[in-house]
Amino acid sequence: MMFFNKNVILATLYLNGCWMDNPSMNKGSSTVVIGIILSLVLGLLIGVVSSPFFVKPATVTEKITFVSTSHVTRLTTQTHTETVTVTKNIPEIKYANLFDISFYKGCKIVKDALNRTFILVPKNEQSQCDIEGIVIRVPIERVVLMSATQVALLERLKELRPNILDTVVGIMWGRQYDWYFEDIKDALLSGRIKDVGGPEAPNYEEILMLNPDIVFIYAFPGMEAMSKFDELGIKYAVINEYLENDPLGRFEWIKFIATFYDLDTEAIKIFNKAEQTINSIAIKVADNKPPSIAWFSVYKGIVYAAGGESYVAKALRQLNAEYIFSNVKETSSFVTTIEELLGHANEIEIIIYPGIASSVSDILLEASGLSETSAVKLGRVYAYTPMIYQLGFYDIEGWYQDLASILHPEDFPDHQLKYFIRLS
Amino acid sequence: MSRIVFRQSKFFWIGALLLLIPLIILMSITIGSVDIPPEKAISKLVNLGEPDTTSIIINSIRLPRVIAALAGGAALGISGAILQVFFRNPIADPYVIGVSSGSALFIALAIFMGTSLGIGNPFSPYTLYIAGFIGALLVSIFMIFASGIVRSITTLLIIGIAISYLASAITSILQVISDIERLHVFIFWIMGSFSGVKWLFVNFLLISIIIGIVSSMFLAKPLNAFMLSENYAQSMGINIRIIKIGAIALTSFLTSIVTVVAGPVGFIGLVSPHISRHISDTSDNRFILPTSAIVGAIITASADLAARTLLMPRDLPITAITALFGAPLVIALLLRGGGS
Numbered sequence: 001m002m003f004f005n006k007n008v009i010l011a012t013l014y015l016n017g018c019w020m021d022n023p024s025m026n027k028g029s030s031t032v033v034i035g036i037i038l039s040l041v042l043g044l045l046i047g048v049v050s051s052p053f054f055v056k057p058a059t060v061t062e063k064i065t066f067v068s069t070s071h072v073t074r075l076t077t078q079t080h081t082e083t084v085t086v087t088k089n090i091p092e093i094k095y096a097n098l099f100d101i102s103f104y105k106g107c108k109i110v111k112d113a114l115n116r117t118f119i120l121v122p123k124n125e126q127s128q129c130d131i132e133g134i135v136i137r138v139p140i141e142r143v144v145l146m147s148a149t150q151v152a153l154l155e156r157l158k159e160l161r162p163n164i165l166d167t168v169v170g171i172m173w174g175r176q177y178d179w180y181f182e183d184i185k186d187a188l189l190s191g192r193i194k195d196v197g198g199p200e201a202p203n204y205e206e207i208l209m210l211n212p213d214i215v216f217i218y219a220f221p222g223m224e225a226m227s228k229f230d231e232l233g234i235k236y237a238v239i240n241e242y243l244e245n246d247p248l249g250r251f252e253w254i255k256f257i258a259t260f261y262d263l264d265t266e267a268i269k270i271f272n273k274a275e276q277t278i279n280s281i282a283i284k285v286a287d288n289k290p291p292s293i294a295w296f297s298v299y300k301g302i303v304y305a306a307g308g309e310s311y312v313a314k315a316l317r318q319l320n321a322e323y324i325f326s327n328v329k330e331t332s333s334f335v336t337t338i339e340e341l342l343g344h345a346n347e348i349e350i351i352i353y354p355g356i357a358s359s360v361s362d363i364l365l366e367a368s369g370l371s372e373t374s375a376v377k378l379g380r381v382y383a384y385t386p387m388i389y390q391l392g393f394y395d396i397e398g399w400y401q402d403l404a405s406i407l408h409p410e411d412f413p414d415h416q417l418k419y420f421i422r423l424s
Numbered sequence: 425m426s427r428i429v430f431r432q433s434k435f436f437w438i439g440a441l442l443l444l445i446p447l448i449i450l451m452s453i454t455i456g457s458v459d460i461p462p463e464k465a466i467s468k469l470v471n472l473g474e475p476d477t478t479s480i481i482i483n484s485i486r487l488p489r490v491i492a493a494l495a496g497g498a499a500l501g502i503s504g505a506i507l508q509v510f511f512r513n514p515i516a517d518p519y520v521i522g523v524s525s526g527s528a529l530f531i532a533l534a535i536f537m538g539t540s541l542g543i544g545n546p547f548s549p550y551t552l553y554i555a556g557f558i559g560a561l562l563v564s565i566f567m568i569f570a571s572g573i574v575r576s577i578t579t580l581l582i583i584g585i586a587i588s589y590l591a592s593a594i595t596s597i598l599q600v601i602s603d604i605e606r607l608h609v610f611i612f613w614i615m616g617s618f619s620g621v622k623w624l625f626v627n628f629l630l631i632s633i634i635i636g637i638v639s640s641m642f643l644a645k646p647l648n649a650f651m652l653s654e655n656y657a658q659s660m661g662i663n664i665r666i667i668k669i670g671a672i673a674l675t676s677f678l679t680s681i682v683t684v685v686a687g688p689v690g691f692i693g694l695v696s697p698h699i700s701r702h703i704s705d706t707s708d709n710r711f712i713l714p715t716s717a718i719v720g721a722i723i724t725a726s727a728d729l730a731a732r733t734l735l736m737p738r739d740l741p742i743t744a745i746t747a748l749f750g751a752p753l754v755i756a757l758l759l760r761g762g763g764s
Contacts, residue, residue, distance in 0.1 A: 194737075195737050196737055197737040197738055197739065198738055198739070200609070200612040200619075200739075201612075201617055201619035201620060201738075201739035202620075203457050203736070203737035203738075203739075204481075204485045204620065205456055205457045205458050205481045205485055205486075206457045206458070206737055208477050208480055208481055208485070209457075209458055209477055209481075211477070220606070220608075220609050221534070221535050221551070221606060221609060222531070222534065222535050222551060222552040222609050222610075222613065223609070224552070224619075224620045225620060227550065227620075227622060228620040228622060231484060231622050231623070232480060232484055232485070233480075302600065335600070335601050335602070
């Protein structure tokens, strides 16, 4: 069944590729119908024939040295320098599950979150690949972004490529956000970066006029923009970092974006540094007594809580905390009742409210029964600060540091919270 | 003499309204994020000169959108006119027969439970169209079946409303158990929009609307008899059962197509027949049906233009615009006519 699904997806990819090359096809419905049938059949054949040989291990061409730690416990910390041989421009994907970067017959192949195939060809070079896919000339010079998290990843790449934001020509909902990245805010105000409408109904005209090399989007069920982009011949790549169930998996999408800029080595360095910092934070709190934590928001009596297999739960586990819904097999948020939440009231030592709240009483208005929890009694109730949605993703180490200091304040006595606020 | 003047008046309005359509098309293809002068727009429209970004904007974004809005508005206008006469209820509109609720229910199932129910690829842009169409089709089939066995038209109206409530109830349950991200997608769909409409659907919509409008003209005379009473229509030799099935089948079909392409577009089906009756000063359905189609097309295309330009670069939901500008217009017309 999975094999079949994979090939159907490959067939769809092939179909998308056809539309990109021939946007005029859509004007005649009969042509499109014939095209769809032919593409499906061809796509299926290609999928069946090529799938076993498609993804090859990366070829080793360059050595990168970085420091890493091998054990996550305070008593047995072992920090050692490791020389890892990796292919130049082919980063190893450690945590993310939804994208892939590989080499095949000298071609750099990238798979996005919807398993669509991209062939990245250096500018001024002829593509030698015999693989079906969307050809992107790299490094890209004009890009439209759909979310603040994509901006955050580019901002992070700015550490090693200072002018990278000059490539951003449009941001969906750009002028709707309160930007914490000053350069983005200024560029939007000056009009250098255009606001290109909302993700549900992008301003296709503006995007066309911007003539981007690629539009980085995130996909959600029922999203219509992708088929319209196909019709218009606008190339797009799907970054669904929000579906990764590991915080580092989400941040690892920096490698995906970087590869379109030919900045793979830079992305590896940034990622490894972040990973190393997070590991050291985890080591620091590894032997503490794990506190019990609830991570939820409430609206009109409905509790929206982080799933037991979500990135939040993963981070809490990593930071030696016991999440009250760790047994719920959900990778994103899930809906539950106040009664269910209050069933854990005796355990809850810390509450994190993943939203903006001004005081504990705001939360108690929705769920008054929480007043008996030790979290409320001891004032260990936290909410997000508005900057978390942009800077929290950009500064993943800072996010971990904040979280660790909330969970284990004794280990971080002087830490000032940035992305969370303690509610009174 | 007065009869001739009366007839001229009706034809004058139909002609005047028809003349507005090319004007709205021209406005729709010239106004937007990118300013395109009318002469350039027309030359690109007739494929003069080299194809460039402007021609893609006109031919692949603005033109399909305005045509879809015109066709969708015409379908809703004519459906509203048929149902108001058929149910003898001035506040009946195409959504009273539950089609959009059925469509919404299946779209909600696809969005909220798509993965667990194995309804296609939840990320496929076509999943929602297919789900919406199945929902509308199932309700339409049920309503056609009901219209064949139910004698009273009022009962049929109540069945339609009950189906709407039933579908809405299940949709509400799905919304409650959904996560916020999926809820956001669903809410955007139920607000209705012609944004991003594709030629594939425009062609489908156009063919359906032409078939629908032509077929509806066969209903005009029987509906005239219906306005007096069901018994009167029967005494005129009209087969009531056939008319019931025909009216429900036609309006379900037209509403389904529009709902699948643009989501529920409110207000058009309700107000177009009222405006048509007011301006043409007749209740003769041979005039009211085509006039309602034209009025519906004009209001919808104008509202769509406003929806995409008022808060550029953002698109507003079309129902908000149709109600915002349509409601005062209808109230003014009704008040001018003394509320009769």
